[in-house]
Amino acid sequence: MPMQSRPVQPRAARPAPEKTRASKPAKAAAVQPAGPAVFPPVAFDQAAYRDALVKAADDGIQVRLIELGWLGTVQYQASIVRDGYPVQAQLMGWIRKEIAAVEKDLANIDRMGNEQAERLLNLRRQRGNTESSMARKPSYGTEKVLQSFDKQITLINDWQTQSKATRAGLTDRVLPALRLLQARLEAALRYFLDHPPKREEAAPPAPQQIVVENKIVVEPTPVTLEATINTPPAAVTVSLPPRRTETSIIRDEFGNISKASQLETDAEAA
Numbered sequence: 001m002p003m004q005s006r007p008v009q010p011r012a013a014r015p016a017p018e019k020t021r022a023s024k025p026a027k028a029a030a031v032q033p034a035g036p037a038v039f040p041p042v043a044f045d046q047a048a049y050r051d052a053l054v055k056a057a058d059d060g061i062q063v064r065l066i067e068l069g070w071l072g073t074v075q076y077q078a079s080i081v082r083d084g085y086p087v088q089a090q091l092m093g094w095i096r097k098e099i100a101a102v103e104k105d106l107a108n109i110d111r112m113g114n115e116q117a118e119r120l121l122n123l124r125r126q127r128g129n130t131e132s133s134m135a136r137k138p139s140y141g142t143e144k145v146l147q148s149f150d151k152q153i154t155l156i157n158d159w160q161t162q163s164k165a166t167r168a169g170l171t172d173r174v175l176p177a178l179r180l181l182q183a184r185l186e187a188a189l190r191y192f193l194d195h196p197p198k199r200e201e202a203a204p205p206a207p208q209q210i211v212v213e214n215k216i217v218v219e220p221t222p223v224t225l226e227a228t229i230n231t232p233p234a235a236v237t238v239s240l241p242p243r244r245t246e247t248s249i250i251r252d253e254f255g256n257i258s259k260a261s262q263l264e265t266d267a268e269a270a
Contacts, residue, residue: 037073037187037190037191038072038073038074038187038191039072039073039183039184039187039188040072040073041070041071041072041075042069042070042071042072044070049066049070052066053066053067061091061094064079064083064088064091065091065181067079068091068181068184068185068188069177069180069181069184073184073187073188073191074191076184076188077188077191077192077195077197080188080189080192081197085189085192088185088188088189088192089189091185092182092185092186092189095178095181095182095185096182098178099175099178099179099182102170102174102175102178103175105170106167106170106171106175109163109166109167109170110167112163113160113163116156116159116160117160119156120153120156120157120160123149123152123153123156124149124153126149127146127149127150127153130142130145130146130149131146134146242266243264243265243266244264244265244266245262245263245264246262246263246264246265247260247261247262247263248260248261248262248263
């Protein structure tokens with residue numbers, strides 16, 4: 001059925017728009033950062049929370065990460081006040097550095113995975129060619145060459161299995177946990193800046209009282225007392241009675257002295 005053409009109707013001229021008062025453009029909505037503005041606290045066991053803090057007591061970063069992961073945005077404000085905003089900003093830098101390191105590890109795993117996949121393809125191709133050549137014309141040592149190919153292929157397959165598990169752990173657990181900590185800390189720092197803690201105004205110091213005391217200090221004249229006591233020495237008389245000494249000598253058969261003894265007594269007793 002032939003198509004029928006419709007006659008083109010000339011467009012009616014549009015009436016000129018009336019001059020109206022330009023309305024003010026609506027204010028653009030503020031760009032909200034990623035993640036919620038306020039994170040609620042995580043339901044956890046208080047005893048387990050305290051045990052985790054005690055175990056990490058010697059590691060300041062680990063303590064802050066535990067608090068950051070368990071406390072809510074509002075509850076974490078006490079930690080910011082305790083440590084100071086600059087310390088928490090350093091913690092943010094540490095988290096971002098760890099995220100960058102994990103992303104670098106993932107990139108290295110992917111790069112090495114591509115290299116190993118290409119190497120595995122070449123090894124399988126070379127093994128197939130060697131096996132075909134051996135089928136046509138057996139030669140000495142070909143079986144050992146095939147075993148070498150199989151060993152290399154097994155090593156690459158094992159590496160690929162391990163690298164897949166490592167990559168899954170980084171992408172499924174480590175990286176999401178770090179990004180969650182980053183989002184929680186960003187929300188806490190933003191809340192801290194939007195709701196600065198109230199500082200208690202110090203009471204004006206009391207006016208200082210000035211007391212003037214008139215005192216005359218008279219230093220006493222030093223007085224030295226000396227007492228001299230002359231005591232004559234006591235006379236000491238030693239009187240010993242006359243003594244008598246008897247000596248007994250025993251000689252051996254050759255006339256030599258073998259034993260001698262002395263006995264001392266008062267002469268009067270004798």
